[in-house]
Amino acid sequence: MGAVAGLLALSGAMVAVALPSGAAPSARSKVDPRANTLGVQVVRFAPGTSPAAMRRTVADAGAQVLTDLSQLGVLAVLPKNPATFAARVGDARGVRAVWSDRVNQTSAFTPDPLHDLDSWAGQDAPGVLQWEDDRDGVRAAWNTTRGDGIKVAVIDSGIDPMHPELRPNVLFVDNTIPCNQLVQTFGPLAGGYGWIHDCSKSDTDGHGTWVASRIVGDDNGIGSNGIAPDAKVMGYKALATGFGGLTTWIVDAMVQACDNDADVINMSLGGYDDPNDPDFARDNAEDYFLWADAVSYCRSRGTTIVASAGNEHVRNLRQTVTLTGFSGTRTFTGAGVVSSALDEGVNAFPGDTTLEKYGNDFRGMLETPAGVPGVIMVSASSNAIAPSEGNVLPAFTPPAAVQGTLDNLAYYSSYGERVDVSAPGGARKYGVPRFDTRPGTDVLAGGWGQLGATVKNGDICRTIGGPADFACFTLGGQTTFGWFQGTSMSSPQVAGVAALVMAAHPDLQEHPDAVLARLRATARTDVVNHTGKSSPSTAAAWDGTPCTVGYCHVTFTQSPTEPNAIPFAWAYGAGMVDAAAGVS
Incomplete structure (x- = not known):
């Protein structure tokens, strides 16, 4: 990560809805500090689910596919109604998990002219400029x-x-x-x-x-x-x-x-x-x-x-x-x-x-x-x-x-x-x-x-x-x-x-x-x-x-x-x- 890069903690994040293993999905009242504010959710499918079946499942639950990661058994989607999407898609065959996407941020030849300069703008750091x-x-x-x-x-x-x-x-x-x-x-x-x-x-x-x-x-x-x-x-x-x-x-x-x-x-x-x-x-x-x-x-x-x-x-x-x-x-x-x-x-x-x-x-x-x-x-x-x-x-x-x-x-x-x-x-x-x-x-x-x-x-x-x-x-x-x-x-x-x-x-x-x-x-x-x-x-x-x-x-x-x-x-x-x- 560069000097401007670091985790962006989103205070206004949407309420996350996810599918607990072996249980019916239910809304949670607390705000997920890592959830994105766009409403983008990620759906993981069971191994062996075809890409076509994945797309059909999320479409039937009222979402459009944003990112196709079917090679990994995953789709990122934008639901019409993020608050109810997990409950709608959770009953579908082959769905293993639903969660809100997370936010990450911002890490022998002749050298070019600035490479070997000894100083720059009054600064004389040890070594050449590209030390x-x-x-x-x-x-x-x-x-x-x-x-x-x-x-x-x-x-x-x-x-x-x-x-x-x-x-x-x-x-x-x-x-x-x-x-x-x-x-x-x-x-x-x-x-x-x-x-x-x-x-x-x-x-x-x-x-x-x-x-x-x-x-x-x-x-x-x-x-x-x-x-x-x-x-x-x-x-x-x-x-x-x-x-x-x-x-x-x-x-x-x-x-x-x-x-x-x-x-x-x-x-x-x-x-x-x-x-x-x-x-x-x-x-x-x-x-x-x-x-x-x-x-x-x-x-x-x-x-x-x-x-x-x-x-x-x-x-x-x-x-x-x-x-x-x-x-x-x-x-x-x-x-x-x-x-x-x-x-x-x-x-x-x-x-x-x-x-x-x-x-x-x-x-x-x-x-x-x-x-x-x-x-x-x-x-x-x-x-x-x-x-x-x-x-x-x-x-x-x-x-x-x-x-x-x-x-x-x-x-x-x-x-x-x-x-x-x-x-x-x-x-x-x-x-x-x-x-x-x-x-x-x-x-x-x-x-x-x-x-x-x-x-x-x-x-x-x-x-x-x-x-x-x-x-x-x-x-x-x-x-x-x-x-x-x-x-x-x-x-x-x-x-x-x-x-x-x-x-x-x-x-x-x-x-x-x-x-x-x-x-x-x-x-x-x-x-x-x-x-x-x-x-x-x-x-x-x-x-x-x-x-x-x-x-x-x-x-x-x-x-x-x-x-x-x-x-x-x-x-x-x-x-x-x-x-x-x-x-x-």
Whole structure:
């Protein structure tokens, strides 16, 4: 997930109606915090039910099909009457479960001109501007391969196929958002959601274009480079600008990408399912089942799946979990489960007055899709922690011995035993959240964040970030680039390295477990992490806004034995990916 990505908790969600196993459906009075506000529901059918029978069943119950996932035994539908749909369809033969869809959001040749610059706009961060390519061995790997013959699917906000950095390497773009049907139902601009006017296949946000450029950006003499500039990309738009994406939109893109023989899928996006919710645990289990089914479907076709660990700075345990949904009970080994400890499961912000599930309290939740078994979960590292120069609140200033160190876990990155590998994701200059710094000083531009291509008039540049955030800029008045940070940036690093590894070792293609084993076996272990867990301090931010609930600020450590320390394996998994070692 990038800096703008995170779970969208919808306070105005519709009342969810679902079909309990072995019982007649009944309406529930409480609001499902994960349910979408559009009324989209998901129907799971018994194995062996034909696609025609599925469609006939939902039509008879008064719903139109939005997303056909019949390969997984599932349809996403828009009922005429969402409140009574589950009761109507529940008596039909072959129906196993009905639940409300969930919302997820937004992770040897001559390098291009900006790649090797030493400084930018007065900033002189360690290394060249695309410093990450030296930290993860990409420059050396280019002597062996640049990813020729590998197909990468980017499931995101779409990609701009006409951006000069992407144009030579785009196979096609597609849109899995059922926008036209939704517009027919709700009308233009209904509900104020950006996606209503966003039915094209192009990227109107900019996040997906950046992600794609970091993986396959062309070595064309313009701006920046991708990690695997000879690989090809398939762009799937599953996240709507200003809204996010329903699970079925993303899963549809996964299925299509795997049917189109993607070697690698990158998903810089995510959300959470709460298996302990007293009212909606079964709904959340069904959502998790759908993610797991999609992962299994793709892995059976030989696709390696890479996803961002998330920007909540919480600890993801690696556990065996048993979930009971409406369709039955399943057990998952190696699932990512957020720790129940406050300093490992809460990520608050100044101004928060209470702990709210999905907003700042993720304790006990299952992360999707990165935490689903079979997905490579990627944490993010920073470039360097700059000397604070009096620009950081004294209570949260990194110790003098920590200032100047490289490759720490980024202050925002989630971590834990579930992390498989790490990669550069960039971070603000002083290694702390912006609200703990003097305004205008804790920048991303100039090699603190990561450089990539984006969309000139995209939402990410137009409305979200100023110079201290994303620092979007144009070359020649049209070609747009931006400095970003997030696990949305580290995930495509790993997807790109995986592409290089598969190009150099064709025997690894169509073997996702072998690809992960290669990435882990060749990862760097010569890095040291000083970023600690979240602080329980309720001290105010730089501007005086109180941190009433605590756990807004990040801590730092000088010894791995300190109680707030994040051990190497939690921060980096097996280590930081090393493309040079991976392709050798």
